Amino acid sequence: MADDLQYKVYLLEGQENFVTETKEYALKKEYQFPDSLIDFLYVDFQPLMGAFEQLGRDIENLYQKKDAQYTRSVLDFLHDMAAVHPYFEITYHVWKKRFRQAEEQEFKNIIDLLPRKQLTWIPSEAVEIQRQIRDIFDNCLDRDLSQGTVNERLTSHFKKYQDDSLKLFRFQKLNIKYEMVEDRAFTDVLYPESIYDVIDYILRECIKREQPIRKCKNCQKYFAIRGRTDTEYCSRPIDDMGRTCRDLGASYLWERKKKDDEIFKVYRREYKKRFAWIKSKKISQEDFYAWSEKARQQKELCDRGEMTLEEFKDWLKR
Structure with missing residues (x-):
């Protein structure tokens, strides 16, 4: 047969x-x-x-x-x-x-x-x-x-x-x-005899079409750029919840950047400590949010160099 x-x-x-x-x-x-x-x-x-x-x-x-x-x-x-x-x-x-x-x-x-x-x-x-x-x-x-x-x-x-x-x-x-x-369009059709044939066909089409690709800033794997050319994260799932690099990449990058930011570290440490005071009733919510607004303003002064890190630390301890 x-x-x-x-x-x-x-x-x-x-x-x-x-x-x-x-x-x-x-x-x-x-x-x-x-x-x-x-x-x-x-x-x-x-x-x-x-x-x-x-x-x-x-x-x-x-x-x-x-x-x-x-x-x-x-x-x-x-x-x-x-x-x-x-x-x-x-x-x-x-x-x-x-x-x-x-x-x-x-x-x-x-x-x-x-x-x-x-x-x-x-x-x-x-x-x-x-x-x-x-x-x-x-x-x-x-x-x-x-x-x-x-x-x-x-x-x-x-x-x-x-x-x-x-x-x-x-x-x-x-x-x-x-x-x-599909009874509706003419196009090149590959009849492959090996895996190499398929790879060859798709790769040469990438080159002929100048298909833009980029390494994802989170997982460091290549992905195809479609639509916006400034896209920096891929859509690969990265956890059991189905979240993708695109979902979490920007926040991960922000967290990594802030790890080396001493101004942010001291601010965040004091913020967390005072936030915990609300639960123990050492401070009211109103007083905490009033303090956090002032702390944010002082941090911005420090970020701009209008206040030294030591001065900012002293202010947070008050």
């Missing part, structure tokens, strides 16, 4: 579309461009090394025993990996097609059809690709770079490291067709 499964990727109206199609159905996953690439940058592949080595052993057993249990083992793992990151969806579908072809051919030429190292090398290759992408982000796409266009910076980057085969991300020939999608 011929395998009619196709996997394709395209961009439309600011969305990344990852589509699995057969004659019977089509499944689509959507992400905002270029979030899939940025998310890939921060996948931790180190804990996955052992699991991918086990895949290699399963494929070697399949070479020898032609037992379908090893096919299921590999495909189950790759299917689970698709939940870790969408780029692994292509690996799952490519290898699903290969296993089907191997069975149809009664496992002839199985080593050529199911090359073990293509899987076992994925984590180490991915770590290298992450570094190459990060270099392009750091040197070419970062919004806060001050000199040259994206293309000029990319040209300079490739010239600088042209003799270092490991330093540079190597753009490859891709299987791209210009066709109608």
